[in-house]
Amino acid sequence: MRAALLSIGDELLLGEKPETNSAAIAQLLLQHGIDTTQRQCVGDDRRAIHAALAALAAEAELVVATGGLGPTADDLTREALGDLISPGESLEIDTASAAAITARFAARGRVLQEVELRQARCPRGSRCLSNGVGVAPGIAARHGKTQIICLPGPPNEALPMLAAELSSLTHERGEQTSPSTIRCGIVQSCGLGETESARRLGELMRRDANPHVGTTASGAMVQARIRWRGQQATPEAIGSLQERIMALWHPWSYSPGDDPLSAVVGQMLRRRGESLAVAESCTGGLLGGECTHIPGSSDWFRGGVIAYSNQVKVDMLGVDPMSLLQHGAVSAQTARAMALGALSRFSADWAIAITGVAGPGGGTAEKPSGTVLVSVAGRAQVGTTRRFLIPGTRSGIRERSVRLALQALRFELLGCADQPLLHQVAHSVQSGERSAK
């Protein structure tokens, strides 16, 4: 069974409001074994909505539309659906819906404006879906072989309404659309690179393979998305395939699920009873922000210094001013000294330091924009300093720096700090002086 989604609204079309319903609806459909093959978005325009409903109904067995069911003059989904399934006829008032709307306003002591009752209208031959959360009812209708479901825009109203409708639809269609039809899973990696990730997956990525694995690259991360059709796609089978991809991508793979890298690193530290401190220059606090995004991170995250100016590197982290002068703020020596300073000032077991040129200005021939040094130091382990040359914008460089830094610490904890990371151009396992000045 193929589904097409339609979102309706000027604000969505023009991108003034992010369109989030489709993603949630596609996920819900997938859980019911229904594949979304197309998504479309149109404005508050009766002709455009009608045309889109007709086109999508010709392509798919299920059309799910959201938006345009409210009381105002620019809510036109009812009219457009009528143009498709009962052209030339006026909308009818659904008495159950009118009663529900009236009761809802009465229960809240609110004055019922006549315009609100516009929401009880529906095309001849359609069926209203009651709204357990808000005012506007949904509408279900059949057009040829296609089932059309129109839902209100707010996700907290649309999703429960759709879930209820899908249960009865699935029940009606029997085994054919049981949840076993499609199963999904993901695996996440950081620092491996898209081409190499794909090479390691080999045949699994073949377009017609079942299970099929696709990849998505974003920042320094690559995600594998498993989709498996048929009876063999048991949760256990998905789990083994995830483990297989984890192994193919080892040690860059960090989660056979949707855990953030910072949560994975935090969990490793928690198990070891160890703590982390950070010293950030070009990322200005984003690494700390990423660590503390994880609830309960106070168990393993101690704190950090945002050492944006050189004076702060000296005053708050004990970086030697002479060394700073000699090697510069963006150097392996400074990164190392920052990490050692954080380690001692915060009495932490581990410290990560980041210093670099995030751009767009500030680069030189020797240290162009995107040059980032990441140093990991441990109380009981010497640590590693890596030099990266990261492409992209200022925010892209900063975001990738944070992720690569977390992966660098993870490699240290795993004992594989000699493995390279994406964008890395130099690498040194430290053996120098341990104490910060």
Added chain:
Amino acid sequence: MRAALLSIGDELLLGEKPETNSAAIAQLLLQHGIDTTQRQCVGDDRRAIHAALAALAAEAELVVATGGLGPTADDLTREALGDLISPGESLEIDTASAAAITARFAARGRVLQEVELRQARCPRGSRCLSNGVGVAPGIAARHGKTQIICLPGPPNEALPMLAAELSSLTHERGEQTSPSTIRCGIVQSCGLGETESARRLGELMRRDANPHVGTTASGAMVQARIRWRGQQATPEAIGSLQERIMALWHPWSYSPGDDPLSAVVGQMLRRRGESLAVAESCTGGLLGGECTHIPGSSDWFRGGVIAYSNQVKVDMLGVDPMSLLQHGAVSAQTARAMALGALSRFSADWAIAITGVAGPGGGTAEKPSGTVLVSVAGRAQVGTTRRFLIPGTRSGIRERSVRLALQALRFELLGCADQPLLHQVAHSVQSGERSAK
């Protein structure tokens, strides 16, 4: 001129990754006087991409597609475009693109895999668009009366490429698509609340008004979006309307444009020759991250301490351990002491401290999740401490805290620190002890 947008990718279709390109592209098109009338999304399926390109080209004069231009087997946009504009013919290698890709890999000392050169292929009759940021070139082609532009998925690659192409397209078409057709403008505010923002705009928000003003609320921010059609919509007229809205929303309005609040605050500090330091507990570095997002922020941003644990608050910011014990980490007294500590440790002119319960755990009846204290202290000004009760998730609470804290500093700089902010439940202009212990 009407545009249709197509986003390509299984991960977008199935909602595994949020689709953010369309919104940014629609906004960019609007700035060039081009109305987006339709948006569509399909998976990594050659037949579906071809069908969508054909359908959209029949409806619109401009089709902008994103995604599916990478090196892997599931990147099929080139093939699908070929199926439309030069059916039956193989893709050709664009020599300039192949040279650019080779040079890019050489410059980074990376091994060029043959598969990367797949990205230099394009259909006969099309034209490659160079990518200033990443590897994959875009493609432009004409199909009947329709211009088709295919862009890589990453927004930081797609948007500059489209901007360059639109400039030449607009130039070529002359007056017909001159920006006078539609003009847009925005005004940004923080801490005012959506209902009050709308009330102050009054008649400007009427659906059929021209100019029409809509609002979008996100976090603690409300943005006014002006859309004005016709000859009267001169840049000057838009500018005056922006000024009018700035005045209606004063002092919560902070930009008649898209400047981030941190840039506005940074500009004020730069003009005064003053500097800022931060002390962050529950936001864990996000405020520093927001400040250093702005290029050139080293002129005014000194640094900060991520004081996630109490010990760090004592050791690195000089908070009195007895006071911490007596009032707790989430208290006006601790926030104040953190701000004074940052002020003195960083020798800054201003300091902002944030401490709170970001949840989901850790709340009490007296200090529920969402309780956040923001203290602003100045070298030459006593400062203000505000208590907030912020609704939402952990990340929502943290994000709003950062923005409200920046607005609190801005009010201090403007001399209107007595004005309340959204979610604020208590407010004290400090008169207590100045020195941190």
